[in-house]
Amino acid sequence: MGIKEIYYALEDKWYEIIEKLHLEGIVDKIDRVVPSFALFCIIAALLILGSVYFVFVGKGVGVEAKKGVEVKIRLLDQDGNPVENAKIFVKVGKKYKSLTTNAKGIALLYVEPNTKIHIRASKKGFKEKTKSLTVGKEGTEVKLVMEVKLVKKKKLILLFSKDGSLLQGKEVTISFSCSNPAAKAPESITTTEGYARVEEPINCGKLIAKVVADNFNTAESIELKEKKTKVVLEEKRAEPGIVSVYIYAENQPLNDVLVQLFSEDGVLYKQETTQFGKVEISVTPGRYFIVATDTTARYNAKKSDVFEVKAGMTTRLNIELEKEPVVKLKVHVKDKEDGKAIENALVMLIQEGSLVASSYTNADGNVTFSLAVLGDFVLRAVHDEYLYEEKEINLQKGSYEETMQLEKLTPENSGRVVVKVVDEDDMPVEDAKVVIYDANTDWIYPMKEPMYSDANGEVHFKGIKEGKYYFVAFKAHAKGESEVKRIKLREINKVEIKLTIGSAKIEINVRDEENKAINGAEIRILSEKGKELGKITTDEYGKAEFETKADKRIYLEISKEGFSKYTTVLYDLYPNTISNIDAMLSREILGKIKVEYLGLYEGVYGSKVEKVEAGNTYFARFRVYVPKGVKAEKIGFYARA
Known part of the structure; x- marks a missing residue:
């Protein structure tokens, strides 16, 4: 059988296969242009040739037949590992040959003896390597060590709050350091966009970030391993600050000086009289000023400049009163x-x-x-x-x-006002401060002392002169304002103020001295004044959760049979955040009362301080162990530094 007969026989088989596959329609269209079987044979031949080229040339077995002596080119990285799929261009005389290294990092070349060749090897991520040599009669092996090509890597840092929202509009500063002390770390970045981009230096080693933002806990030692790093910042607790005022004259402390603390906009916050020249007032963070008046009139009254009180910190004011009155x-x-x-x-x-x-x-x-x-x-x-x-x-x-x-108050000459403060759920808000403003002048209406809402959310004012007023309520972070109202005499005028307070979630983790979870521990949640807000019990993992309005300070009493009762410090609650509280219960204590010093801390809820610095204020933290059977309302101790 000749080639022609073989071709026709194969073609018949081709069309039988096409019919079985029901591809006649497609093949008929091809046959109108070119015989489909012939086209199939050409494509198959090209595929076979391509495979042969890939096996023998693409894998670096050689660029030509084994003619002449062998030159073995071996590429290794700096750790001695083979570099696969690297491109090698070899100049042999006036010709260029192209090779690719195999899995062992080897490419083979055959040239005539005593031929001068120039080799250039390259691969993405490595520096280019070259070498020139003359091949001897016995052939040769060329070993090239490829150095890693170091490039600056771009990193993206995404900044989130704990509720999952991007921190846009909040100023955040990110500083950087490298694990390699010889490397120069990138400059600090300040952003309000909720993200930042940074280039990692070539010789940095590990790139470490520190993220700082006001009212958020600092995030430290964040290794930027990936191209994109997500950083979640946790809001600081709204710790109170302390204003410590020392009043003196002629180098002596003064008693009987009325110290009044006002917010920057003139709202009276608190007032106390000095003892031994001192007054200490706990306040929410903000801007304030002091008015000091000597009630004996021996010394001139004095008003301080506006100052800032920061969370968990003590602001100290020394005010000297002058004796010579004008x-x-x-x-x-x-x-x-x-x-x-x-x-x-x-x-x-x-x-x-x-x-x-x-x-x-x-x-x-x-x-x-x-x-x-x-x-x-x-x-x-x-x-x-x-x-x-x-x-x-x-x-x-x-x-x-x-x-x-x-003029004595009478129904005919004065108005009575009942202001009711409610939250977003129309529930009464207790202990909200309420201030009256004159609607015509925006001046604060004079009151003898600050007025606070009762358990029903109400504040009762009397002796208000006829006129137009608006009322403002403050509690914790929340502030609300009423509409302008004309106060009428001889009747009770009613005003409502709505505060948007939000909820706070408390997550408690109760463990024993061996760090084992305590199941079934009873937790009482109490307000600062001792009012019980609720009871919860820990699960098998020692955990419990509680949710309440974020307008109060709370503490916990935790008890479990066989363990001593544990009482926490006061915690300020913040809206839409989670407060994590860890408690360790000790087995029932026998013997004497014991006090354990835990260390110095930055603020009530701050981090433990390893090194103190001049000019800063720190909080000493103690744990008091009270044996079972001790009956006492208060326990005190004396500590001397």
Whole structure:
């Protein structure tokens, strides 16, 4: 049988296969242009030739037939491992030959003896390597060590809060360090976009990031291994700060100085009288100022500059009062109807809308101020049983006396206001501070002391003069404002303020001294005032959860039979965040009361401090062990540094 007959026989078989596969329609279209079987044979031949080339040439077995002596080219990396699939270009005389290394990092070349060749090897991720040599009669082996080509790697850092939202609009600073001390770390980056990009230096080793943002815990020692790294920042607890005020004159501490703490916008936060020249006030973080008034009028009143109180830190103020007064002002406060002295009336001196001095009248209805400032003032007297009264006065150098006559409160001359504070679920909010503002001037309505809502969320005001007002409520992080309301006399005026407070989640983990989970431990959640908010029990993993409104400070009492009761410190709750509380229960204690020093900490909830620095304030933390059977309401101890 000749080639022609074989071709036709194969073609017949081809069409039989096409019919069985029902591909006649497709093949007919091809046959109109070119015989389909012939096309199939050409494609098959090309595939076979390509496979042969790949096996013998693509794998580096050689670029030509074994003609001449062998040159074995071996590529290794710096650790001695073969470099596979590297491209090798060899110049032999005026010709170029192309090879590819196999799995062993080898490519073979055959050339005539005594031929000069030039080799150039390359692969992505490695530096190019070259070598020139003359091949001898016996052939040769060429070993080339490929060095890794170091390139700067770009890294993306994504910044999230614990609730999963991107930290956009929040200023975050990221600093960097390299594990290789010889490498220069990238410069710090500050971003408000919720992400940052950085280039890793070539010789950095491990690139480490530190992420810092106000009101968030610092994230440290974050290794940027991948192209994209997600960093989750946890919000700091809203710790209170402490204002420590020392009042002195002539290098001696002063008693009986009224210290009033105001927020920057003039809301009275708290007031106390000095003992041994000192007052300490716990406040929420913010900006404040102090007005110090000597109630004995021996020294001039003084107002501090505005200062900032930071969470968990103590702000110290030393205020010196001067003895030489420029103005001496004595104020008599009397009942307008019978002329009797009014005791315990708050008298204030205001200049350009800012409080300069204030103090309370004595049993004779008198109060005296020593001042170091001159000019126009508003003199105001406030008492719970009277309408407040004010007058404008001008004080120059010298002594003055003024009389303030207050009108007794009656249904005919004053309005009563009941302000109800509710949360977003229309539930009453207790302990919210409520302030009244004059709607025409935006000035704070004078009150003798701060007013707070009761258990029903209500604040009762009396003696409010007829006029238009709006009311503002504050609690923790929340602030709400009422609509403007005209206060009418001889009736009870009702106002409602809504605060958006949000919820806080508490996750408790209870374990024993061997770090084993305690199942069935009872946990009482109590407010700062000791009011029980709820009870929960730990599961088999020693865990329990509780959710409440984020407008309070809480502490926990944890008990389990066979263990001593554990009481935590106070925790501030923050909206839409999770507070993780770890508690370790000890077996029932016998013997004497024991106090264990735990160390110094940055703030009430801050990290433990290994090294103290001058000028900083730290909190000493102790654990007190009370044996079973000890009956006591309070336990105290003395610690000396």
